[in-house]
Every structure is written in structure tokens, then in C-alpha cells.
Amino acid sequence: MNEPQGVIYISEFNKIFVANGGDGTCKMLEGDTLRLITSLHLSSDADNIRYDPTAKHLFVGYGEGGIAVVDARNGKRLGDIPLEGHPESFQLEKSGPRIFVNVPKASHIAVIDRVKRAVVATWPLQSARSNFPMALDETHQRLFIGCRQPATVVVCDTRSGRAVVSLTISGDTDDLFYDETHKRIYVSCGEGYIDIFGQLDPDHYRAVAKVPTAAGARTSLFAPTLDRFYLAVPRRGNQAGEIRVYAVQ
Template identity: 35%
Template structure:
């Protein structure tokens, strides 16, 4: 994932028309609730500092939000809004995975081609593991107690034992991995960004069980899972959310979302799926049933707010963004450079809907 985003905001759609259905969902009402979901930015936590960012990981039980910032991980208490510590020496850090039963956390360090192991209580570093080139997403599977790093430049997965830190194997993917998710039954699903495919990995034998194209999805990024109904929610850069049957990898639905999506989150209590879009919007989708899905809201956030974490305890959402330097008009034939982050402007946006509290 890119650590710096284009800051130009696209048009935020207030109500979305599903092509071909003739139905407008701007006034949709979620079954079991009194009103349409109404997530809003209710707080901004200013953290400042320099550098880009990537994944956000929220440990709801410990009330901690892990924020990856270029060379370090900032740890925020979400109840107080205060920084409680840092994990340093993580060059090019992308993601964080949590193993609560082992009191361990893990980071993927893209520039160092390593994974850092740290103590969840003290945040002290326990050790490091060598991975493939540019580890991006990182996932802990509680069934096998293994850690999977998805290596963006070597198109592979490095797998190591979460307790012993011994490397158990490398899995070739044949494409560039992006976000991944553990299904709770011993399988890991990962998006291949460059091939627009999804791949299912058996965490026990470390083999690819199946793969499937995601067409019409292009450049899949974020992914999350409804474990009860076995549905995967996948964000695609061509402005659609693709819903996939986790058992068969067949596509069940596609829905329009905002521009420059990155993260996807699913809340099993509210049955809402969220897409955080770099244009400055949050698309909210309701799972009406295992095979029916409705867009119920598009929320204005801020330009650049494309990574996200969900608090399963409070149902709040946390998005990261910053202010950016204005960019000059690109010269024809030249690659447009990304805007620079203005130092000291990095913030965490807190969104919630009062009906879920």
C-alpha cells in the first residue's frame, strides 16, 4: 500500500443508485434499528509528527490502537485519546497483528524485510524474523498460532510460528499481495492486487487451497470477513465493493463505493461493512441477508483518510489522515508526483453513530 495519497477529493455521493436495480438507498432503514446509519466525525486526535502511515490495527479488548508511521508504531489508548507508547526500529512498517493469547504483537517492516515481535503489555521488542521482500499485510491465525507476512515485492508469504518465531515456510502467490484476513477456521484469504484475484491459503499445510478471479473488481485492496455468514467484503480501486462467498470464492454482489478505497471493515453486530476512501468519504453497506446488500450512507470524512480500524466494543471507526502540500500542474508525459505531507498535521478521525451506543 502507498504510504502517501493523492489529496484531491472527488465528489462525495450523498445517495447512491444501484445500476439496473432502480432502487435508491439514501433513505434505507436498517432492520432492527430505528434510523438509517449516521456515522459522523465526532472527534479529531492530533498526533502530529512526520512521515506517512499505513495500516491501523485496533485491539478492542486492550483498548489500544496501533498506528504505523514509517519507522515506528504509535500506540494510542482509544478511551483517553492519549499515546501510551511506541514500538521503534520498524523501517517502512506497514501493519500490526495481535496474538492476545500469547501476549504478543507483530509488525511487518517493509524496508527491512523483517517482522518485529513485541510484548503486548510492555511494548518491548522480543525479537525479529527475516521475511520476504517488502512485507506489507501481516496476519495472525489463532487456529494454527502462525503469523503470515505478505511480501509485496517477492509475491510470496512468509510463515513463522508465533511462539517459537521459527520460519515454517514460504508460499509463492504468483502476484502482488495486498490486504489479507484470517477466517477463524484455519484459512487465510488474501487479495492479489495486480492480478485482481483472491487466494485462499490453508494455514495448516501452508498450501494454496483455491484462487479465483474477482472480475469486475480491479486492483483489490482492503478485505474483511463476516465469519457467521462466510462472506468476504473486498474494496476495489475501480470504485466497487465486491462481496465473495468465503467457501467457494464466488462473487455474490458488487456495490459502488468512493474513489481511492484502501481499507474495509465489517461489524458483526450492526452487520455494516465500511469502505474508507482516500477522496474523503466513507461508504457504508448493510448486509440485509447473506445474499443481499444495500448501500445505506456515504459519509464525508477528510481527503486522505483511507486507512481504518473498527472498535468492536464501541462500534466506533478510526481513520488516519493529514494535510498535504499543494501540487503543481503535471507536465504532459511526466508521472505525477504525490503531494508531500505537511509536518505536524497528522490526525486520527473518530467516527460513530450514537444509535449504537
């Protein structure tokens, strides 16, 4: 692998897909043996991966502005959806055909119809930019956009793209998750904190906690079925590289 960025395991096909930022490839491996089956070259900087279990399609962000559509059954590239810049985090809605995509270079959210494989709308960010992480609360039709300049989470209405409220967070955010069970937002920030907000209703939120972590610790994963939050801490000086595991209560 060459700078792996996005990884996903598709259990129904026993396949692992890995997007590599270093050489711009998306590799398909056997799940049990890790044998390489095929490798797709996506020009450069292959990054985030998402899966549509109904269509059996993978969506892989890459390069200066594109999302590749890949058949999860055989690893074949089915097409591409052009964007106005490199796609960072993106989320697929389950109740419809849309994909919401952070495009920091354009300071907007691109809305894709994944059936048409085309951008059908763009929602400009008015009060913030450098929009990298994203989470979706589909039940309440809210999209959470993590921005670095200034350090905020912008909450948008997915029916219109309208910004509902902005929440001040710590600096250098890179991952963001919505906990549907506990009605919370978790934001991992490289400044050295996990910021936690409670959702009072779709338009109102309150700061619950600011958990100290370590400098540069901004990559994370929330596992809702386990009630666990995993944080990658990089090695810096006397700080050891490690994975920290937090219990969600």
C-alpha cells in the same frame, strides 16, 4: 522501525509483532518494555499480519508474492506460502483452515489451506481489479473485496468464489470492515469518504451513508467491542495529520 505496515499484539505471550515495508522485516518486541527480541528478514515489503490463535501461528504478507508462517511463541519462521503477486489484505476463517488473500497483480483471490501451507484455489475477479482491502462475514459465507478499478466492493460466496453483487463506492479505497452486530460494511476511501452499507441479507445491500472525511484518509480501524471507527488523516497542505474517532450507532 522502517515504514511499519502491520502491527499485532498477542496478549497470551505479551509480544508485539511489527511488519516493516521499508526493510522487509518482521520484528518481535516485548509487549511491556518494547525490547526487541528478534527480527526476521522477509526479502521486502512486509505488510499485513494475521494471527491464528489455535495454531499459535502468525501469517505475514511480504515481497513480490509470499506469506510467511511464524511461530508466535518464539518468532521462528516455520515456512512460506508462495503467491502470484504481493498479498494485500487477507482474512483467516475461524471455522476452517482457509485464508482468503487479495492478489492485485493477478487480479484474483488466492485461497490458501493454512494446514497444508499451499494455495488450493484461485478466484479471478471478472468485473473489477486493483483489489486491496477485504473483510469476511463467516456466518453468511460472504467475502467483501474492495476494488479501485472501478471503485466497487465485490461480494463473493466463500463456498464457490462466485461474485454475488457489486456495490459502487468512492475512489481509492484501502480499508474495509464488516460489522457483524449492526450488519454493516464500512469502507474508508482516499477520495474523502467513509461509505457505509447495510446488509439486508447475504445477497442484498443498501447504501446507508457517505460520511465526508478528508483527501487521502483511507487507512482505518474498526473496533467492534468499542463501537468505534478510527480513521487516519494524513497531513496535506493546510490539512493537519490526525486520528479521527467515530462512534458507531
